[in-house]
Every structure is written in structure tokens, then in C-alpha cells.
Amino acid sequence: xxxxxxxxxxxxxxxxxxxxxxxxxxxxxxxxxxxxxxxxxxxxxxxxxxxxxx
Amino acid sequence: xxxxxxxxxxxxxxxxxxxxxxxxxxxxxxxxxxxxxxxxxxxxxxxxxxxxxxxxxxxxxxxxxxxxxxxxxxxxxxxxxxxxxxxxxxxxxxxxxxxxxxxxxxxxxxxxxxxxxxxxxxxxxxxxxxxxxxxxxxxxxxxxxxxxxxxxxxxxxxxxxxxxxxxxxxxxxxxxxxxxxxxxxxxxxxxxxxxxxxxxxxxxxxxxxxxxxxxxxxxxxxxxxxxxxxxxxxxxxxxxxxxxxxxxxxxxxxxxxxxxxxxxxxxxxxxxxxxxxxxxxxxxxxxxxxxxxxxxxxxxxxxxxxxxxxxxxxxx
Numbered sequence: 001x002x003x004x005x006x007x008x009x010x011x012x013x014x015x016x017x018x019x020x021x022x023x024x025x026x027x028x029x030x031x032x033x034x035x036x037x038x039x040x041x042x043x044x045x046x047x048x049x050x051x052x053x054x
Numbered sequence: 055x056x057x058x059x060x061x062x063x064x065x066x067x068x069x070x071x072x073x074x075x076x077x078x079x080x081x082x083x084x085x086x087x088x089x090x091x092x093x094x095x096x097x098x099x100x101x102x103x104x105x106x107x108x109x110x111x112x113x114x115x116x117x118x119x120x121x122x123x124x125x126x127x128x129x130x131x132x133x134x135x136x137x138x139x140x141x142x143x144x145x146x147x148x149x150x151x152x153x154x155x156x157x158x159x160x161x162x163x164x165x166x167x168x169x170x171x172x173x174x175x176x177x178x179x180x181x182x183x184x185x186x187x188x189x190x191x192x193x194x195x196x197x198x199x200x201x202x203x204x205x206x207x208x209x210x211x212x213x214x215x216x217x218x219x220x221x222x223x224x225x226x227x228x229x230x231x232x233x234x235x236x237x238x239x240x241x242x243x244x245x246x247x248x249x250x251x252x253x254x255x256x257x258x259x260x261x262x263x264x265x266x267x268x269x270x271x272x273x274x275x276x277x278x279x280x281x282x283x284x285x286x287x288x289x290x291x292x293x294x295x296x297x298x299x300x301x302x303x304x305x306x307x308x309x310x311x312x313x314x315x316x317x318x319x320x321x322x323x324x325x326x327x328x329x330x331x332x333x334x335x336x337x338x339x340x341x342x343x344x345x346x347x348x349x350x351x352x353x354x355x356x357x358x359x360x361x362x363x364x365x366x367x368x369x370x
Contacts, residue, residue: 012069019070030107034170037103 068146075141076124076152077117077159084344085116085212091348092216092231095294095355100171100220107170108219112212115163115179119186119208122156125149126191133257136250156187167219175218182211196258199265206239207232213348227292234289234347237282241275241314242340248272248317249330249337268325272318275336279314283307286347296354302346310336310343 089112093105100108124131124142128149131137141147160183168176190205210232217228247254247261248271254261263271286303289295295303313336320332 009067012067015069015071016073019073030110033103034107037101041101 066145068141072141072144072146073151073155076121076147076155077114078120078123079117081120081209082113082117084209086113087345088231088235088348089113089212089216091352091355092213092228093219094216095231095351096217096220096228097293098220104170105219108167108175109216111163111167111170112179112215114159115167115183116212118156118159118163119183120156121152121159122183122187123191125152125156126187127195128152130257130259134253136253167215171219172222174222174224175215178211178215178218178224182208182215185211197260199260199262201260202243203240206236206243209239210235227289227294230285230289230292231294231348231351233285234282235344237278237285238340238344240278241282241310242337242344244271244275244278245317245333245337245340248325248333268322272320276314276318279310283311289347289351294351294355296358298353298357299347299350302350306343306346309339313339 086109089109093100093109124140127137128142131140132143137143142149142152160180164176164180164183167179186205186208190201190208194201194205213231213235214224214228217231218224221228244262247263248268251261251263251268255264262274286307290300290303313332316332317336325331325333
């Protein structure tokens with residue numbers, strides 16, 4: 001028989017899962033944003049030089 | 055077995071908020087604020103996204119050290135009334151989980167800060183985490199009544215890290231911002247310890263009122279408040295302080311010294327008679343003190359950007 005009524009325990013587990021999902025999604029967005037900024041603000045002439053890596 | 059026999063210990067099931075609480079969000083807000091000020095007042099500029107990302111890394115690093123602190127101090131937290139509701143003593147998060155989260159986030163925050171900004175800032179963040187967890191939590195906190203004097207350094211690094219994100223270096227101005235929070239920590243915590251004395255005694259944490267009595271603590275609060283005023287005044291000689299900082303410095307240090315003198319002139323009988331009114335208001339004032347100084351620096355930083363020459367200027 002399927003469980004039809006959610007217990008408090010299920011709500012807390014769901015909050016953990018949703019929270020972790022949002023954190024991971026935010027991480028992907030942040031890395032994408034940082035990559036965009038680094039790529040667009042580094043002069044092409046510097047690519048491959050020490051400055052580009054910094 | 056039927057469903058009716060299942061006992062759900064729902065009070066022990068952690069929600070996402072319990073894991074977030076491991077990161078000490080209130081301490082994290084101070085870290086974010088002071089790091090942001092360090093970043094704003096530093097000469098030069100970084101891309102706004104890099105600035106945001108860097109402050110986020112500093113906040114996560116601060117939170118990670120909070121989780122490691124909760125892992126190591128779980129035994130003390132179970133005894134103290136003030137900390138009994140934390141996720142580990144409340145039984146919602148295990149000590150192993152806190153350790154894993156703390157270590158993972160520490161490594162993550164330092165590496166990401168290094169990649170986003172520079173390795174001087176990342177090195178300072180790594181040192182801050184090491185200092186808070188190893189030097190303060192594991193060593194000083196349980197062994198000396200001067201624990202928070204030296205341990206306070208951990209909370210003082212964020213403006214220096216924020217500064218290093220922009221400049222990649224350590225200067226007198228950024229060191230003085232560090233010194234401001236460093237000197238502010240002892241009177242702030244000793245005022246708290248005066249009215250939470252029994253809590254620290256129960257946990258066998260050698261806070262100054264427990265080991266040397268309240269008279270010595272009151273003397274220490276006054277001396278450190280005067281030293282703090284000198285440190286805050288030294289910032290006036292740097293190029294990051296302006297007229298707003300001067301005003302905040304004069305008002306807040308006058309109030310803070312008056313508050314410290316009031317505490318110094320009282321004895322335990324007077325404090326107990328009004329339930330530590332002067333000590334409690336001094337503690338609240340200490341929060342406003344730090345906030346006012348860093349807010350003033352932030353305004354001066356923004357104003358000097360808008361109107362060249364707004365700052366008082368300085369020899370450093």
C-alpha cells in the first residue's frame with residue numbers, strides 16, 4: 001500500500017534533497033559565470049602567458 | 055511488523071537548515087561584511103562577479119571552520135546552555151558529518167578563491183581556517199584564559215583577505231583593519247563571559263572570569279578598550295580613512311570607553327542587582343562599534359571613488 005500521508009521526517013528529507021540540488025545548480029551557474037568573466041576579460045595576447053593563469 | 059510499530063525519531067532527522075546551521079550563519083554574516091569592506095576600500099578594482107565569487111568563497115571558508123569548530127567542540131556544546139541547541143548536541147547531525155562537511159568546504163573554498171582571484175588571498179583564507187580550528191579551537195580555547203585574545207585573530211582576517219583579492223598583497227592599511235577586529239574581540243567576549251560566567255565554568259572552558267575572577271576581567275576590559283581606541287585611531291593615518299570614519303571613530307570610541315569605565319567601576323553585587331545591565335549593554339554596543347567602523351570605512355571608500363580627495367589621506 002502506498003504511503004499517502006507525509007510524515008515530518010519526509011519533509012525534512014525533502015528539504016535536504018532540494019537544498020543540495022539547489023546548491024549544486026548554483027555551483028554550476030557560478031562556475032559558468034566565472035569562466036565567462038575570465039575568458040572575456042583576459043586579453044587574447046596574454047593567453048598562454050603567466051598573467052592569463054592568474 | 056506493521057506500520058503501527060515503526061517509531062520515527064523525527065526530532066533527530068536533520069533538515070537542510072540543520073546542515074546550514076553548522077556553518078554558523080551569524081558569524082558568517084560578519085565575515086561577509088568585513089571581507090566586503092576590505093574589498094571595497096582596497097586600491098584598484100576587480101570584476102564585480104569575481105568580487106562576488108570571492109566574498110562567497112571567504113564566507114564558505116568561514117562557515118567550514120565553524121563546522122570544524124562544532125565537530126571538535128561537541129562535548130563542550132552539550133554542556134553549555136547557549137550551545138545545546140546546535141545541530142550536533144541536538145542529535146540532528148553526527149560529528150563525522152560535521153567533520154566531512156568542514157574539511158570538504160575548507161578545501162573547496164580555498165581552491166576556488168585561488169582560481170577566482172589570487173593565491174595570496176587563498177593562502178590567507180587557508181591560514182584563517184587553520185588558525186581558527188587548530189590554534190584556537192584545538193589548542194588555546196581549552197588551555198589558556200587568553201584564548202580569545204589570540205584566537206580572535208581568526209575572525210579578524212576577512213578584511214585582509216578581501217583586500218588581497220583586489221591587490222594580491224598585504225599592506226599596513228589592511229593589517230590595521232585586521233588589528234581593529236583583533237583588538238575588539240577581547241572586550242566583546244569578556245563582556246559576554248561576565249554574564250554567561252556559569253556556562254563557561256560548567257564546560258570547564260578557562261575564560262578569564264572563571265580562572266581569574268570578575269575583578270581582573272573588568273580591568274582587562276578597560277585596558278583592551280583603550281588599546282582598541284588607539285588601534286582604531288591608527289587607521290586615521292592611512293589613506294582608506296576619511297571624514298565618515300573620523301566621525302564614527304570619535305562617537306563610538308567615546309561611548310565604548312565610557313561603557314568600559316562603567317563596567318570597571320562596578321562590582322559583582324551591583325551587576326547582579328540589575329542583572330548585568332551595564333555588561334549586557336556594553337556587549338550590544340560592541341556589535342554596533344565594529345559595524346560602525348567598517349561601515350564608515352566602506353562609505354569613505356565609496357566617497358573617495360566619487361569625489362577625489364574626500365579622504366583625510368595618510369602617511370601610510
